[in-house]
Amino acid sequence: MTETVPQTTTFTPPTRFAVPGRIAAGQGAALWQRAVLTEIRRETANASTFRFAVPGWQGHLPGQHLMLRLTAEDGYSAQRHYSLASAPDDSGHIELTLDHVVDGEVSGFLHTEARVGDEVEMRGPLSGFFAWPGDRPALLLGAGSGVVPLMSMIRHHRQRQLAAPLRLFVSARTRADLIYADEYGAETTPVLTREGEHRRLAADHLAPCFTEGAPQWEAYVCGSNSFAEHASQLLVGLGQPVDRIRIERFG
Secondary structure: OOOOOOOOOOOOOOOOOOOOOOOOOOOOOOOOEEEEEEEEEEOOOOEEEEEEEOOOOOOOOOOOEEEEEEEOOOOOEEEEEEEOOOOOOOOOEEEEEEEOOOOOHHHHHHHHOOOOOOEEEEEEEEOOOOOOOOOOOEEEEEEHHHHHHHHHHHHHHHHHOOOOOEEEEEEEOOHHHOOOHHHOOOOEEEEEOOOOOOOOOOHHHHHHHHOOOOOOOEEEEEEEHHHHHHHHHHHHHOOOOHHHEEEEEEO
């Protein structure tokens, strides 16, 4: 999930957030877990993956998300929901891939201030609506950082060598903007709006998935409001049942 920036407050952290040992556990301490940042990987000019060790992490399903909380030394805290990028088999570690949101409190800190060894708090996994357990054919449509929870599904499918058919269509402006570009395989079709075809995801991209004898897909759509609306209309137009379209929007 992409961070939603509050519209009513402007926050400049007086000190670095979440320096190891400085997070005060609040009333929700029983629900929050400490996580240690162990790696930062650049994905695109605007997106990075942050890997955390989370002792006691109970695991998750591909497509689920968590809540991440940062607390400054003066007690101010900020929390955001983020989709999990890692496969659930990666015991004890999770990964989040975040865009650097302009004026974003949490993503801004992680992109500009965070260092390996820093601690944050996490709560989750959350929500089962967008989760894919791997037991049914899945048709995945994502744009920009909307590909993050879908990549968790791709990684899970590969690690478990699952038999259920899986297809991913991912939209980005250019290849340089394509998160996880080096990981995509035969299951993935990139759609570039400023390179190659120079057009949005269209019905003819998806049509081969709806020929006679095609799998009975469970469709997962993740992206901005406009992308989610556009992609879901394409699916319905091709015959995908509305009750088998799961949508996760960000804005």
